[in-house]
Amino acid sequence: MSLSAPTTVELDRIANRLRRDVIEMIYRAGSGHAGGSLSAADIVTVLYWSEMRIDPQRPEWPARDRLVLSKGHCAPIVYAALARRGYFDPAVLATFRQTGSALQGHPDMRRTVGLDMTSGSLGHGLSVGLGMALASRQSGIDFRTFVLMSDGEMQEGMTWEAAMAAAHFHAGSLTVILDRNRLQVDGWTSEVMEIDPISDKFEAFGWHVLDVEGNDFGSLCAAFETRRGLPPDRPAILVCRTTKGKGVSFMENVMEWHGGTLSRELYERAMSDLGAMDEA
Amino acid sequence: MGHVVTSGAVVHDSFLDVGSEDPRFAFMEAIIALAEHDERIVALDADVSRRTLTRHFRDRFPDRFWDLGVAEQNLMGVTAGLAASGRIPVACAFAVFVSMRAVEPIRTSICYPRLNAKLVGGYAGLSNGKDGATHQSIEDVAIMRSLPNLVVLSPSDAILADRIARAAIAHEGPVYVRIEYEDTPRIHEPDVRFEIGRGIRVRTGSDLTLATYGIALARAVEAARILGQAGISVEVLDMASLKPFDEGLLVGSTDRTGALVTLEDHSIVGGIASLAAETLLRAGRAPRFRALGVADCFTESGKNDELRARFGLDVPAIVAAAREMLEDRVVTDGATG
Numbered sequence: 190m191s192l193s194a195p196t197t198v199e200l201d202r203i204a205n206r207l208r209r210d211v212i213e214m215i216y217r218a219g220s221g222h223a224g225g226s227l228s229a230a231d232i233v234t235v236l237y238w239s240e241m242r243i244d245p246q247r248p249e250w251p252a253r254d255r256l257v258l259s260k261g262h263c264a265p266i267v268y269a270a271l272a273r274r275g276y277f278d279p280a281v282l283a284t285f286r287q288t289g290s291a292l293q294g295h296p297d298m299r300r301t302v303g304l305d306m307t308s309g310s311l312g313h314g315l316s317v318g319l320g321m322a323l324a325s326r327q328s329g330i331d332f333r334t335f336v337l338m339s340d341g342e343m344q345e346g347m348t349w350e351a352a353m354a355a356a357h358f359h360a361g362s363l364t365v366i367l368d369r370n371r372l373q374v375d376g377w378t379s380e381v382m383e384i385d386p387i388s389d390k391f392e393a394f395g396w397h398v399l400d401v402e403g404n405d406f407g408s409l410c411a412a413f414e415t416r417r418g419l420p421p422d423r424p425a426i427l428v429c430r431t432t433k434g435k436g437v438s439f440m441e442n443v444m445e446w447h448g449g450t451l452s453r454e455l456y457e458r459a460m461s462d463l464g465a466m467d468e469a
Numbered sequence: 470m471g472h473v474v475t476s477g478a479v480v481h482d483s484f485l486d487v488g489s490e491d492p493r494f495a496f497m498e499a500i501i502a503l504a505e506h507d508e509r510i511v512a513l514d515a516d517v518s519r520r521t522l523t524r525h526f527r528d529r530f531p532d533r534f535w536d537l538g539v540a541e542q543n544l545m546g547v548t549a550g551l552a553a554s555g556r557i558p559v560a561c562a563f564a565v566f567v568s569m570r571a572v573e574p575i576r577t578s579i580c581y582p583r584l585n586a587k588l589v590g591g592y593a594g595l596s597n598g599k600d601g602a603t604h605q606s607i608e609d610v611a612i613m614r615s616l617p618n619l620v621v622l623s624p625s626d627a628i629l630a631d632r633i634a635r636a637a638i639a640h641e642g643p644v645y646v647r648i649e650y651e652d653t654p655r656i657h658e659p660d661v662r663f664e665i666g667r668g669i670r671v672r673t674g675s676d677l678t679l680a681t682y683g684i685a686l687a688r689a690v691e692a693a694r695i696l697g698q699a700g701i702s703v704e705v706l707d708m709a710s711l712k713p714f715d716e717g718l719l720v721g722s723t724d725r726t727g728a729l730v731t732l733e734d735h736s737i738v739g740g741i742a743s744l745a746a747e748t749l750l751r752a753g754r755a756p757r758f759r760a761l762g763v764a765d766c767f768t769e770s771g772k773n774d775e776l777r778a779r780f781g782l783d784v785p786a787i788v789a790a791a792r793e794m795l796e797d798r799v800v801t802d803g804a805t806g
Contacts, residue, residue: 251555298553298582306553307582313574316543320550320558327511327533327556334550347574350543358535 195238197406203273204234204406208436209463210269210282216456218286221294224446225339226266228370228403228431235409236335236366237270245275248303251330255305255321259314260339260368261295262448268292268301276303312345314338315365319355322363322424333362341373343384349394356395361421368403370433372444391426403429437462490652492630492684493591497522499634500559501529510638511551513537513560515544520650521561521591541566545574545588552584557638563597564590564647568609572616579643580616586644587637593623593647594683594734595763595777601770606647607763611739613645614712620644620665621712625686626655629709632663640665649734651773653684656707668715670722674704677791678722678756681732682708682741685782689732692787701795708741716748723749728757730790734782737762759790 195203208230215221237243241254258267265285272279277291284290291300295309306317318336325332342348355363367387375381384390388398397419402408409429416425433447434440437459451459504510504526511533518524518536527534537544541562548560560567567575567590579586590609597604614621620640624630630648637644656671663669671686672693681689686707693703704722708715723729729749731741742760749756763780777783 255554257550306550307578310573310577313546313549313578316546316574317550317553317578319543320547320552321554322550323535323547324551324554324556327551328509328554330554347540347542347546350537350540351546354537354540354543354547357538 200406204230207269211265212459214265214285216451222262222448224433225263227435228433229368231404233266233270237274240413252332255334257306257314257318257336258308259336261309264296271303311342312347315351322360336365340369340378344382352394355424360424363424365426367428370431372433374447397425399427401427401429403431404435492624492627493650495627496630496634499631503638509557511556511558515541515562523561541571545571548586549578552586559587561589564593564606564609568612580618583618588645590647593649596649596651598771598773598776602767605768607736622646623682625707628657649684654687666713668706668708668718671707672705674702676702677728678704678726679730680706685732688784692784720752723756730759732761
């Protein structure tokens with residue numbers, strides 16, 4: 190069930206909690222993808238605490254809204270959200286990436302309660318989300334499907350096969366949230382493989398397109414509200430401008446923090462950054 | 470006699486040169502019949518619905534069918550999403566593209582999460598002779614059987630196509646069915662039983678085991694008949710369940726015959742030749758063994774049967790392989806005796 194609408198202050202506090210979980214998980218695991226998890230933290234917070242119709246007590250509820258984490262490497266932020274939202278004990282977060290853990294390096298729906306889809310291979314998620322949207326229409330079970338994507342995976346051909354098909358089939362219950370942090374493994378997307386003008390591309394494919402500040406709760410909440418009011422004749426994409434590594438000073442906009450290991454010192458600095466933010 | 474798929478809609482059209490025994494008709498008839506009673510069954514295609522016959526599914530259930538266009542990867546991703554939401558999708562395209570263009574979405578988004586999706590590869594093997602190497606599927610068994618959780622099935626005639634369609638839908642989990650789109654005689658009895666993981670002994674014999682799958686079965690049976698006239702008793706096995714593979718049936722048979730020929734309209738790499746070799750070695754057996762298949766080369770355009778002759782997969786090739794093998798045994802036995 191949806192919670193009573195949280196304030197942006199509450200959302201901010203939750204997102205900060207999730208960011209600290211992400212840093213803790215990646216520090217303990219000795220690997221993991223911090224940058225994209227942090228850029229998407231505010232989006233994920235709004236989804237799980239405000240936007241999605243879900244019930245952590247009934248993770249298999251057929252009418253729940255779905256999230257496909259197409260950028261599966263950012264599993265830590267979703268694991269943190271699932272744990273803090275009550276799908277499983279937050280103590281499990283400490284096992285991330287360990288042998289035998291319920292929390293795999295990339296999401297495994299058969300191991301982790303609350304995950305709607307297995308993911309990790311970039312470019313699959315939009316197709317999968319479209320399949321879910323079609324399933325909702327065909328079954329008459331009313332739910333919405335959200336697909337959280339990275340800007341790097343806009344370079345995958347399969348993404349555009351799905352973008353074309355989603356408009357063709359008028360998949361109005363489908364919403365893509367693009368975490369537009371502008372960085373990918375080899376550098377800036379503009380240098381590796383330009384994806385802009387990404388909004389124009391989706392518009393040309395027949396989508397509703399919304400421009401959003403993805404690390405601003407006011408903008409995010411307003412965008413989701415706007416999206417709900419859009420005509421249901423086509424899918425929608427929220428192009429969210431975000432900062433990779435958001436919230437940790439030495440990670441922000443630094444390509445090297447796409448993935449990596451945290452030393453004790455950097456871990457403490459990161460937690461200090463997030464602690465300071467929490468108290469601000 | 471044309472097969473009637475739905476409510477009087479006769480499948481035959483003049484554009485398709487197909488006969489009444491093409492296994493695809495029985496397969497799609499069974500899928501549609503099952504879908505009448507299970508609204509979770511939906512179908513998808515990638516712009517080949519006239520060939521795969523999903524067009525008839527669409528006509529019967531227009532709200533339960535999606536043509537994704539020429540986009541096999543998206544076809545499999547959408548299939549995954551439908552299956553993850555409680556639907557039973559039957560995704561049809563050509564075997565060569567299902568097994569290669571779309572293999573990674575199948576692996577990671579269908580097999581890894583063990584989703585209940587049915588993947589159908591049409592024009593398997595050499596059944597699309599004229600289109601040439603680009604459209605012939607001689608690697609799909611090798612590729613698909615390497616994917617964990619995936620069941621791999623291959624009907625040898627129209628009767629088994631019906632049984633396999635029903636078994637695939639009844640199975641909870643991902644299934645790949647490779648179907649050769651070509652007229653082929655009915656070999657199996659109308660009441661034949663099929664079970665995933667079980668092969669079928671089509672003919673008993675004592676001198677040689679001939680193990681095959683798909684429509685090559687008809688050639689195997691004909692070769693066995695000819696060899697029988699020459700006094701060579703051939704046991705024919707239809708190994709329609711390629712994964713899981715009926716190891717007991719194969720080992721039990723070769724234990725009695727002591728000689729094995731595998732036959733497949735597929736590469737000798739990774740198909741039944743490999744399956745048999747793996748099975749027998751694991752079981753500590755070493756019967757005499759010959760593998761008939763496409764010998765690790767690309768194929769070419771031609772009539773289906775001419776290609777089979779060219780690549781050593783026709784009845785004379787089977788007979789010759791069997792004779793050579795058994796004559797060799799006689800000579801060896803004589804030398805050591």
